[in-house]
Amino acid sequence: MSRKTQVGVIRFPGTNCDQDVFSWVQREGLNAKWIWHRDSFSDQEFDLVILPGGFSYGDYLRSGALAAQSKAVESLISHVKKGRHVLGICNGFQILCEAKLLPGALVTNQSLRFQDDWVDVRVENTGPVCAKVEKSQKYKLPIAHKMGRFFAPADDLKKIQDSDQVWLRYEKNPNGSLDNIAGIWNAEKTVCALMPHPERASLEWMGSQDGKAFL
Amino acid sequence: MKFFVQVMPREVLLDSEGRAVQELLQEKKFPVTSVRVGKWIEVQVDQDNEATAKKMVEDLAQKIFSNPLIETFKVFGDKT
Amino acid sequence: MKFFVQVMPREVLLDSEGRAVQELLQEKKFPVTSVRVGKWIEVQVDQDNEATAKKMVEDLAQKIFSNPLIETFKVFGDKT
Amino acid sequence: MIFSEKLKKYRMNQSEYDLAKKLVGRDLKEIEWPLFSALWSEHCSYKTSKNHLRKFSYRNSRTPNIDGENAGLVDLGNQERIVFKMESHNHPSFIEPFQGAATGVGGILRDIFTMGARPIALANYLCFGEPGADRMRDLIDGVVKGISSYGNCVGVPTVTGQTEFHPEYNKNILVNAMAVGLLTGDEKLALSRGQTAGSLVVYVGAKTGKDGVHGASMASESFGEDSEAKKPNVQIGDPFYEKLLIEACLEVIHQDLVLAIQDMGAAGLTSSSFEMASKSQMGLELRLDQVPIRDSSLTPEEILLSESQERMLLMCEPAKFDQIQKLFHRWGLEASILGKVIPEKLVKIYWHNELLTEIDPDLLVENAPRYDRAFEIPTRRLKIEKQNLNESQIKEKFLSFFAQPRFWNRSPIYRQYDQRVGTRTMKDATQSVAFLKLPSQRELAIAVGCRPEIFKQDVLLGSYDAVFYPALQMAIKGAKVLALTDCLNFGNPEKKDIMGEFALSVASIAEAAKVLDAPVISGNVSFYNETDQKGIPPTPAIGAVGLREAKTEIPSDQFQKENLKVYSLQIPFVTVESNSINIENLRKYLWQILLLGEKINFASSKMVGKGGTLWTLLQMSQDGVGITLQTQNIGQLCQEDFYRVIVAISPEQEKQFQELLKDGLFKNSFELLGTTKNNSFQITQNLKWNLQELRMKHKTSAQEVFGEFL
């Protein structure tokens, strides 16, 4: 008997896509449960933990830096050690990098401005998280960020490329991201994150439904 | 006890703000060859032992105030 | 010639970034009583006369590097 | 301090002081000066406008009268209610554009969630000067960044707006922000009254600092020689804190823990406490020493007047305080008890057990002076001259548009706003009307209006237009306007002609609103938009909210497909032929358009605006599908008609469409303009452009300010 996938959605102070992601998870027929940033959770509890977008701790110091210090992220590290899955969206991506669960860092867009745009991303490497997403396919998704420019020192970047950790690339680079990177995997392919917002492209009237494939 | 933490972007590439200011100044014909923009953080610590306090600030600087992939930091005491 | 400009939020006004960092550190039980976050700017000037150069950097600090309505600044020479 | 200096410091005049003295029955005590100064300022008391604003009293069954509250309410049925309001932050934004605009957004959001409604959308109305004017580029860039940084961070999408550029705003820019909130199911509407004797007075949110002391009275004066001296008033916003405050306040309200709640806006703690006391006809004990402060040097006067951001005042039963405090702690916020509600209608202010004053709140709130300022109704009327341009004149005119800021591409502005957070946005700022999906699956329309270039020539027409233009923009998308908010930006009301512009605008907006059955449910007045005696044109910005219940797709502003038939429909409002204005008639046309839209699917639709039909067609071609014109009537292609509608329909529906038109009001005023075509922008055989190039030209038009951010 297969049980419904249990999805935990972490809320940090300043997370603002929490409700959007929660509803999306429910619409896709999965079980959603909140995780409060001050709480720890067991490494048995969730199949997938999502870190939604927003401005955790106001993006102060560096986006994601303060949220990475939370109790919930401590538990997340154990959850990952158990091989369980994690998806980071936008600020969630930034937090995962700051928590060292993903390589690299996200720095200020080349434009030095916040950017709200529709982008096409191409899938480079798939994995067990977001498994419905197909390799080499293009997905139309919105971005909304000021610090979405992926960066990694040359050695790290090479490692990311060589071990197929590039998940998504922009068709047209909106923010100066290194190697057009829009999303990456960890080496074990259990943690992935992207800057675009699949939950904002998950119903017909949103302008695209391509985000549905990400759950 | 007060400490100061200076955080600077590691590479020119990472210093978008510095570059933008630099370009602006050069466009305006100021004799400026380079501008780098980082952070300056002042931390007031409630701890009598200077060495312990400094150790803690260094720890914070390393783990929270900066991200070693993209930034370097220096910690100064009140006197320096 | 190199100069440093330190830009800090004005004392009487709210330093929202400092507040957020301070509150997080306090929640995590660090013995920290205050955190203030400002900017540190390094300017390389192509100008031989130190006084002229410093004057220019002070001018830039006032007009471009800082917003005097909400920030204060200090300019340091390479030696200080 | 000698008396005359004191009057100056507190921005009161002799007769106001005399009135205050008479009401209190003695000379004012030290601490009462700032109270009267703040609450009797134009900004807080509406002393000049109140008599006129009564004209907005019209309400219908959807709009319960909750006057005096922080924002107006519209009941949409289906257990959905919305509250919305627009507010100005002109003066602070001119002084410090980033913080001024940001705190403007923060302030209007607090007006919304203080009522228990979750903010679901922001809009803004901006007027800038010529980009080349002193400081203007920095002002534009700073304002947009300020709005963007605040709105994006709190997680409320900015979905629409309007931006004007005109030299008359060179020294007085306008920054008006509108917020819309939603209450669903039986979520409780919170009010600023309802407390009972014995209730606790609770302060929540950020600590009080020196920022913004005297802000309210400052906003009630013109700019002049001494604006340098006004600098230290800058308020700093923290959207992160506001986000926490939103969540915490909505939780305590919806868990029914509060009796009354009000944000601390202009004049901070003074206005919130006195207004709450006066509205409920009860007194308060207020212990200023219990106010959480950021800076130990704050004096009682500064605490009373501080406009530090992200603070609220609420009243609760004593037994519920612990729960409230627990909830705020969960969000990392503090809640502190300042005092309690007392049955006697007196506000008693204490400082470390010393009673500084006790005063009847009505003296400051209800008995504020009212001015019936003299006014002279402007009689200037727009003279529409019929254009008849030949091909080369059209070409010249059309190409000249690209360089004018008025025609600049606004996308570098709205692309800095998160337009989709909250996942309700159906139509974003690329469209003339924004649409949000409601939980009931109906669609909420939002648009702002007010075209200052019309007001300059004709205040009456401008006022009607400020209401009708957004209403028509909604109608051609299938939405009916439901209610309005306003932000009345004017010059110095002590001048007769300015006061006349104000009086006429208010009366005509109220009239148009009534004709459309779309009540003006909230608003804001900003006077003294004047520098060195020179004021702005009348600029009463309107925020309109509408509802769409059709199950069909919302027509796009842009052409999406080839081979669609493009028609123009002329509404004879102010026609070249008759310079008459008849708004009753206009309403009939608006209804006709709504009916047409129910029968015919408009694939695309847009109201002709600046630059006339030709520029509107270019805007409609921005997605790459353009048009080949068939009409021979090209002489008036650049005429800015009142009003002309452009719609694109499928060829299959063309016959039915024509029949419907012939049977209705448009029988003599419709015309086939042409057919949509990929990459084409052809007026005549001789007059055509490469659409790709035109689009690029338009796209890059605002580079001067926004650089290469395309």
Ligand SMILES: Nc1ncnc2c1ncn2[C@@H]1O[C@H](COP(=O)(O)OP(=O)(O)O)[C@@H](O)[C@H]1O
């Ligand atoms: N300040 C603003 N904030 C958000 N959106 C804006 C702002 N100014 C303009 N817009 C958006 O830009 C679009 C284009 O504006 P404009 O060039 O005036 O054309 P239109 O004639 O369609 O109104 C509008 O639909 C509006 O939604």
Ligand SMILES: [Mg+2]
């Ligand atoms: Mg418009």
